[in-house]
Amino acid sequence: MLVFSSSDKGGTGRSVTSCNLAYRLSLIGQDVAYLDFDFGSPTAGAIFEIPTLERGTPDGGLHSYILGKVAEPARVDVRVVTERTALKERPPGSGKLSLFPGDVGGAEFHLTNDHIKKAIDLFETVEREFDVAIVDLSAGRSSALDMSLQAVSPKVRPRKADPIRWLLFHRWTTQHVIAASGLLFAENGIVACATNAGFDQRGFRSMVRTIRTAVPDDTAFGKETTPEQEAWLRKSDDILKGLAKARGLGQDLLAGLTPLEPMLLWREQVIMDVDVKRRLAKRATTKSFDELADRIIHDDAWEGF
Amino acid sequence: MTAVTPARASSTPARVFSERNQGTTVQNLPLSHLSIEVGHFYMDDLENGEEPIRRQFERVKPWLDAAMATVVCGEEKPRVSTCFLVDDYFQRWPDASRIMERLLRLARESGVEIDYVARESSCARRLDGFGVAELVARRILEEPEPEYSTGGRPPTAHTGWLSNGRPPREATVLNVMEAHDWEAGQEYGKRNHSIFLDVELWKDRAEPGADEEEVLSQRLYSCPFLAAVWQLVRLGLLRKDGAPALEVTDWDGHWSDEWTQFPDIVKVRPQAKPFYAYRSLSIMPQHFLGIEHAVRTIIDHVLLDQPVVESLLLRAQDKKIFLPSAVADRISHHFLEGGQ
Amino acid sequence: MARPAAPGQRHENSDPPDKHRPQVVLGAVTTGLLNTSEPLPMEAARQALALLPGVSPDWRRHPIEQVVSPDLFFGLDCKLAVRSGAQPRAIGTARARAVLTAGHVLQGSASVAVVLDASKRRLPWAHYAARTGTVEAINKADPADLVTGFLHARAGNTLLDLGKTGSYVMSLLDRVPQVDRQARLKTQTRRLLWAAQLVPGTEPEAQVEAGDDGVFRVRMAIAPQLLPTFVDFCEVLALHDWLLAALKNAFDRSARRGRRAEDEIDPALTYLGHIWNPTAHLSSQEMRSLWQALEDEAQLTWEWQSTLTRVRDKVTLLTRKAIEETLHKESV
Ligand SMILES: Nc1ncnc2c1ncn2[C@@H]1O[C@H](COP(=O)(O)OP(=O)(O)OP(=O)(O)O)[C@@H](O)[C@H]1O
Numbered sequence: 001m002l003v004f005s006s007s008d009k010g011g012t013g014r015s016v017t018s019c020n021l022a023y024r025l026s027l028i029g030q031d032v033a034y035l036d037f038d039f040g041s042p043t044a045g046a047i048f049e050i051p052t053l054e055r056g057t058p059d060g061g062l063h064s065y066i067l068g069k070v071a072e073p074a075r076v077d078v079r080v081v082t083e084r085t086a087l088k089e090r091p092p093g094s095g096k097l098s099l100f101p102g103d104v105g106g107a108e109f110h111l112t113n114d115h116i117k118k119a120i121d122l123f124e125t126v127e128r129e130f131d132v133a134i135v136d137l138s139a140g141r142s143s144a145l146d147m148s149l150q151a152v153s154p155k156v157r158p159r160k161a162d163p164i165r166w167l168l169f170h171r172w173t174t175q176h177v178i179a180a181s182g183l184l185f186a187e188n189g190i191v192a193c194a195t196n197a198g199f200d201q202r203g204f205r206s207m208v209r210t211i212r213t214a215v216p217d218d219t220a221f222g223k224e225t226t227p228e229q230e231a232w233l234r235k236s237d238d239i240l241k242g243l244a245k246a247r248g249l250g251q252d253l254l255a256g257l258t259p260l261e262p263m264l265l266w267r268e269q270v271i272m273d274v275d276v277k278r279r280l281a282k283r284a285t286t287k288s289f290d291e292l293a294d295r296i297i298h299d300d301a302w303e304g305f
Numbered sequence: 306m307t308a309v310t311p312a313r314a315s316s317t318p319a320r321v322f323s324e325r326n327q328g329t330t331v332q333n334l335p336l337s338h339l340s341i342e343v344g345h346f347y348m349d350d351l352e353n354g355e356e357p358i359r360r361q362f363e364r365v366k367p368w369l370d371a372a373m374a375t376v377v378c379g380e381e382k383p384r385v386s387t388c389f390l391v392d393d394y395f396q397r398w399p400d401a402s403r404i405m406e407r408l409l410r411l412a413r414e415s416g417v418e419i420d421y422v423a424r425e426s427s428c429a430r431r432l433d434g435f436g437v438a439e440l441v442a443r444r445i446l447e448e449p450e451p452e453y454s455t456g457g458r459p460p461t462a463h464t465g466w467l468s469n470g471r472p473p474r475e476a477t478v479l480n481v482m483e484a485h486d487w488e489a490g491q492e493y494g495k496r497n498h499s500i501f502l503d504v505e506l507w508k509d510r511a512e513p514g515a516d517e518e519e520v521l522s523q524r525l526y527s528c529p530f531l532a533a534v535w536q537l538v539r540l541g542l543l544r545k546d547g548a549p550a551l552e553v554t555d556w557d558g559h560w561s562d563e564w565t566q567f568p569d570i571v572k573v574r575p576q577a578k579p580f581y582a583y584r585s586l587s588i589m590p591q592h593f594l595g596i597e598h599a600v601r602t603i604i605d606h607v608l609l610d611q612p613v614v615e616s617l618l619l620r621a622q623d624k625k626i627f628l629p630s631a632v633a634d635r636i637s638h639h640f641l642e643g644g645q
Numbered sequence: 646m647a648r649p650a651a652p653g654q655r656h657e658n659s660d661p662p663d664k665h666r667p668q669v670v671l672g673a674v675t676t677g678l679l680n681t682s683e684p685l686p687m688e689a690a691r692q693a694l695a696l697l698p699g700v701s702p703d704w705r706r707h708p709i710e711q712v713v714s715p716d717l718f719f720g721l722d723c724k725l726a727v728r729s730g731a732q733p734r735a736i737g738t739a740r741a742r743a744v745l746t747a748g749h750v751l752q753g754s755a756s757v758a759v760v761l762d763a764s765k766r767r768l769p770w771a772h773y774a775a776r777t778g779t780v781e782a783i784n785k786a787d788p789a790d791l792v793t794g795f796l797h798a799r800a801g802n803t804l805l806d807l808g809k810t811g812s813y814v815m816s817l818l819d820r821v822p823q824v825d826r827q828a829r830l831k832t833q834t835r836r837l838l839w840a841a842q843l844v845p846g847t848e849p850e851a852q853v854e855a856g857d858d859g860v861f862r863v864r865m866a867i868a869p870q871l872l873p874t875f876v877d878f879c880e881v882l883a884l885h886d887w888l889l890a891a892l893k894n895a896f897d898r899s900a901r902r903g904r905r906a907e908d909e910i911d912p913a914l915t916y917l918g919h920i921w922n923p924t925a926h927l928s929s930q931e932m933r934s935l936w937q938a939l940e941d942e943a944q945l946t947w948e949w950q951s952t953l954t955r956v957r958d959k960v961t962l963l964t965r966k967a968i969e970e971t972l973h974k975e976s977v
Pocket residue numbers: 007009010011012013014015016017038041043138139213214215258259260261262264265266267268269
C-alpha cells in the first residue's frame with residue numbers, strides 16, 4: 001500500500017505525524033518504508049533521531065535516484081541506526097521500519113518523463129518488500145507531488161495492485177482549512193492534477209482523507225478554564241467545522257485528528273508508549289496515532305465516499 | 306567468519322552428466338584477409354552520367370593494386386575480396402537494374418572488379434525485416450564520465466547522439482540553487498588537447514510516447530551509423546544468433562528494378578574470395594573523411610559479443626595472422642584527393 | 646606481394662600480450678524475487694532474459710531450471726577502495742548478467758577484473774572497449790589490500806559500486822512483457838560481495854563472512870582458470886542465502902498481529918520450498934569441495950531444513966486447529 005502525505009502549508013505536522021504513523025504501523029505488524037520525498041528539506045532522519053541523516057544523506061538518496069544519479073537509493077533500518085535506545089527495540093509481532101532518506105542539498109527539479117519512470121520503479125520495488133510505504137511530499141504544489149500522481153495513475157499502475165491512500169494534513173485554524181481546501185480542489189490542485197494524470201475524479205477523491213493536526217482542546221487555555229472560554233471554544237470549533245464542510249473537507253473526508261502534543265512543541269520526534277508511561281506525552285496523542293494507523297490499513301474506512 | 310580450504314580432490318571422478326545449453330553458437334565464417342570497398346557514390350552521382358563514375362573507379366584502381374600488396378595473411382596465400390555499397394537509404398532512384406549494370410560495367414572497364422554489392426538500407430533493416438542497426442544501437446556504451454562512473458549510476462537513455470567526451474556547458478541554472486559557469490568541451494581520451502566529437506546516430510520521428518516497435522520503424526539512421534554497421538558486417542563481427550547479420554546471396558543473373566527487392570549482399574563474381582574478412586579497407590573520395598571519423602567514434606563505443614570476438618581472434622592466431630584487438634584498428638581508409 | 650605481418654608489428658598473433666594480467670577480480674551478486682505472480686515457464690524465461698538482440702540466453706533444465714542472460718557491459722571510471730595509501734583510479738568496463746533460477750529467483754551478477762599499474766593516464770576509449778569486463782588502474786596497489794578495500798568499503802559516490810550494477814540489471818527484468826508485476830510474496834533483495842586474488846597454480850582458499858549488515862562477503866585466492874567456477878559458487882551461495890532469508894521472513898511475517906499466517910506461509914512454501922539444492926550447478930570438483938567445507942562450518946542446509954520444518958509444523962498445527970474448529974461447530 002502506498003500512503004502519500006501532502007499539505008498546503010509548511011509546518012503543519014505532516015512529517016512528524018507521518019513518522020509517528022510509520023512507527024505505529026510497524027508496531028501493529030506491518031513492514032513499513034518511509035520515503036522522504038520532501039526533497040528541499042528532508043527531516044525524517046532527524047525525527048527518527050538518526051545523527052548521520054539529520055538533513056538527508058550525502059550518498060545517493062531519493063533525490064539522486066529520481067534524477068538518475070544512482071541505480072538504487074540509500075536506505076537504512078531505522079531501528080539499527082537510531083540513537084534513541086527505546087526505538088531500537090523491535091517488539092515481538094512487529095514489522096520492519098526502513099527509511100529511504102532524501103539527499104542533503106536536494107532541491108526542486110523540472111519534472112520529466114524519466115523522473116516519473118524512476119518513481120514508478122521505486123514504488124514497485126518498495127511495495128514488493130513492504131506492506132506500507134509512506135511518502136512524505138513537500139508542502140504545497142511540487143514536482144514530487146506531480147510525479148507521484150503520475151506514477152500511481154491507473155494508466156501505469158496494474159489494476160490489481162495494492163490500494164493508494166492520499167492524506168492531506170492541515171492545522172485546525174481558519175487559514176489552514178482554506179489553504180488545504182485550495183490545494184485539494186482549486187485549479188491546478190491535487191484533484192485536477194490527478195484527473196490530468198489519468199484518474200477518474202470520483203475514484204481519486206475516494207482515496208483522499210484529511211488529518212487535522214495539533215488540534216487544541218480547552219486545556220490550551222491553562223489549568224482553569226472559564227465557562228466563557230469553554231463556550232467560545234465550542235463555538236469556534238463549530239464555525240471551523242462549518243467552514244471545513246463548506247470547503248469540501250467535512251467529516252466524511254476525515255481520517256482523524258491529532259491532539260496538540262506539548263512534547264512536539266519542543267521537539268520533532270516519535271512519541272512512544274514509554275513517553276506516556278513516564279507521563280511526558282499525552283495518552284490521547286499515541287491513541288490518535290494508533291487510530292490513524294489502524295484506519296489506514298483497513299479498507300472499510302476508505303469505502304463509501 | 307569461516308575460513309575454508311577444500312580438501313584436495315585427490316581423484317576427480319569423471320562427470321557423468323552435463324548440461325548447459327548455449328543459447329547461441331557462433332558460426333565460423335569463411336574469411337578473406339582483406340575486404341576492399343572500391344569507391345562510394347551518393348545515389349544522385351550514379352544518375353549524373355558515366356564520366357564521373359568512370360573517373361572515380363580509374364582513380365581507385367592504382368590504390369586497389371597497392372592494397373593487394375599490403376595484405377596481412379600470415380602463412381596463407383592472400384585472399385582479397387572487393388565490395389561496393391549502394392547508397393539506397395536516403396534516396397532511391399527507380400531504375401535499379403540499369404544503374405547496377407552500368408556501375409558494374411564502368412568498374413570493370415576501369416580495371417576494378419567488384420565481387421560483392423550490398424545495399425545501405427540493409428544495414429538498417431534486412432530484406433526479411435530484421436532490424437540490423439538495432440544490433441549495433443543496443444551495444445553502444447557511452448564513455449564513462451571521469452571519476453564518477455562507479456557502476457552505481459544507471460546508463461543514460463540513448464538520445465540518438467554519441468560523443469567521445471563531455472560537451473561544452475553553457476552557464477545555466479540547473480536546479481534551484483544549482484548553477485554553473487561555462488566550461489569547455491572535453492575529449493575523455495585526449496592526449497593534450499581535445500577533439501570533442503558529437504555524432505548524430507539517428508533521428509526519431511515517432512510521436513513521443515509511441516511504443517518501441519513504432520519508434521524503431523520510424524527511426525532514420527544517420528549515414529555514419531549505417532557505415533559503422535557496414536564495417537562491422539564486413540569484419541564478420543556483427544551476428545544474429547551466431548550467423549552473420551547480413552548474409553551473402555549468389556547473383557541470379559539479373560537485377561530487379563526495385564532496390565527493395567535486392568538481396569542484402571549479392572555475390573556478383575562466382576570466383577570471388579569470401580566477403581567477410583579479418584580487415585577492411587575503404588577507398589573513397591576525400592569528402593567522406595568527416596563521416597569516417599564519426600564511424601570510428603561509433604565503432605570505438607560498440608561492445609561486441611565476446612564469443613564472436615574470441616572466435617575471430619582464435620582463428621587468426623591459428624593461422625598466424627596478426628589481428629589488432631581494437632576493432633577500429635582493423636579498419637583502414639584511403640581517401641582519394643579532392644577537387645576533381 | 647602479401648606479407649605475413651602488418652608493418653611495424655612484431656611477428657605475433659595478437660596485440661603484444663598484456664604485460665599486465667588481472668591480479669584481482671571483484672564482484673557482487675544481488676538476489677531477489679522476479680516480479681511475477683507465478684514462476685516463468687522456461688520458454689518465457691528465455692524470452693525475458695534475451696536482454697540483447699541477436700543473442701539468446703544460455704539455459705539448463707536439470708535439476709533446476711536456470712536461464713542466464715548474455716553479458717552486458719557498463720562503463721567505469723572511479724576509485725577503488727584501499728585501506729592504506731592513495732585510492733587507485735580504474736577505467737574500463739564491468740561485466741554483468743542476469744540469472745533466473747526456477748523461473749522465479751532473479752540475480753544480477755556483476756564483476757570486473759582489475760589490471761594494476763596499467764597506464765599513466767586515461768587512454769582512448771577503443772583501448773578499453775576491446776578489453777570488456779576489465780578495468781585498468783592508473784596507479785599501483787597491493788592486490789590483497791584491494792580485496793579488503795572492496796569488501797569492506799563504505800559506499801561513496803566515487804568508489805566502485807558493483808552491487809548497484811547488479812540491481813540495475815535486475816531492474817531490466819521489471820519491464821519485460823513476460824513479467825506481470827504481481828509478486829505474491831514480500832521479500833527483500835540481498836547482496837553478496839566477492840573478491841578473488843588470481844594466483845597461478847595456487848590451491849583455492851576461501852573465507853566466507855556473514856556481516857551484521859546482512860551481506861555475505863567471500864574472499865578467495867584462486868588460479869585464474871578456476872575463476873568462472875568461483876563466480877558460479879558465489880552465485881549459488883547468494884541464491885541460497887537469499888532463499889533462507891526469504892523463508893525466514895515469511896515465517897516471521899506469519900506471526901504478525903492481525904494477519905492470517907497462511908497468507909504468508911503458503912506462497913513461501915509453494916514458490917521457494919523446492920529450490921534448495923546448492924550443489925546442483927556447481928560443476929567443478931574444487932567448488933563442490935569448497936561448498937562442502939562451508940557446510941561443515943556454517944551448516945546452511947541444516948538451517949534451511951530446520952526452518953522448513955518449523956514452517957511445515959506451523960501449517961500442520963493451523964490445519965489441525967481449523968479441522969477441530971469445524972468439528973466443534975458441527976457438534977454444537
Ligand atoms: N500534534 C502536535 N502537537 C504539537 N506540535 C506538533 C504536533 N504535530 C507536529 N507538531 C510540531 O509542528 C512542527 C511542524 O511539524 P512538521 O515538521 O512535521 O511539519 P511539516 O508539515 O512536515 O513541515 P514542512 O512542510 O516544513 O516539512 C514541528 O515542530 C512539530 O513538532
